[in-house]
Amino acid sequence: MSESNSVLIGRKPVMNYVLACITLFHGGAKEVNIKARGRAISRAVDVAEIIRRKFLSDVKVRNIDIGTEQVQSSNRNAPTNVSTIEITLVR
Amino acid sequence: MSESNSVLIGRKPVMNYVLACITLFHGGAKEVNIKARGRAISRAVDVAEIIRRKFLSDVKVRNIDIGTEQVQSSNRNAPTNVSTIEITLVR
Numbered sequence: 383m384s385e386s387n388s389v390l391i392g393r394k395p396v397m398n399y400v401l402a403c404i405t406l407f408h409g410g411a412k413e414v415n416i417k418a419r420g421r422a423i424s425r426a427v428d429v430a431e432i433i434r435r436k437f438l439s440d441v442k443v444r445n446i447d448i449g450t451e452q453v454q455s456s457n458r459n460a461p462t463n464v465s466t467i468e469i470t471l472v473r
Numbered sequence: 474m475s476e477s478n479s480v481l482i483g484r485k486p487v488m489n490y491v492l493a494c495i496t497l498f499h500g501g502a503k504e505v506n507i508k509a510r511g512r513a514i515s516r517a518v519d520v521a522e523i524i525r526r527k528f529l530s531d532v533k534v535r536n537i538d539i540g541t542e543q544v545q546s547s548n549r550n551a552p553t554n555v556s557t558i559e560i561t562l563v564r
Contacts, residue, residue: 424514427556431541435554446537448560450522463526465518469539 387411391418391426399429404437407473413444416469419451423467430469438473445470478502482509482517490520495528498564504535507560510542514558521560529564536561 389402399416406414418426434441447468452461480493490507497505509517525532538559543552 421512421515423518424512424556427514427539427558430539431554431556435541443539446539448518448521448534448537450526463522465515465522467518 387413388415388417389429391416391422391429393422396425396428396432399425400432400437403429403433403471407438407441412473414471416471417466419466420464423465426467426469430471433471441471441473443469444472478504479506479508480520482507482513482520484513487516487519487523490516491523491528494520494524494562498529498532503564505562507562508557510557511555514556517558517560521562524562532562532564534560535563 387406389399389406391399403414403416416426416429430443434443445468447470449466449468450463451466453464454461478497480490480497482490494505494507507517507520521534525534536559538561540557540559541554542557544555545552
């Protein structure tokens with residue numbers, strides 16, 4: 383249930399992810415998790431802010447977690463660290 | 474007091490900001506605020522993660538706030554919105 387209400391932010395335009403989250407809320411979700419890694423973290427914050435300021439004013443930020451993941455790149459032996467963010471929106 | 478313990482993240486290398494925060498903690502600060510806007514938000518998360526994972530393991534994330542600021546650009550009449558983040562680290 384929690385996993386199915388997650389939106390992973392990638393390189394598409396911000397509005398794609400905004401619409402994905404709004405669709406989940408309109409489908410009855412009480413909670414949506416916005417997840418991102420690395421450079422996409424800024425876009426995740428944009429998505430959360432646009433949703434609650436322009437579209438669903440009853441949506442609140444319940445929690446924000448940051449963390450680090452190890453990524454094994456194909457051309458190097460040592461894994462590299464990448465920062466992560468998870469923004470939990472509730473309605 | 475609170476304002477003097479803020480580090481604003483810009484376009485310099487991540488380690489510059491990591492060192493700025495560590496210097497504040499070593500100078501006796503109990504709390505350091507990492508602030509960023511727009512694209513620099515990802516870097517702010519990197520700074521917080523590097524500090525607590527590699528340098529000061531007793532530092533915790535106490536709070537993370539996201540928001541929106543209006544920026545008046547010089548070549549357009551309408552102000553544009555930019556996302557912000559403020560990460561509060563405590564020791």
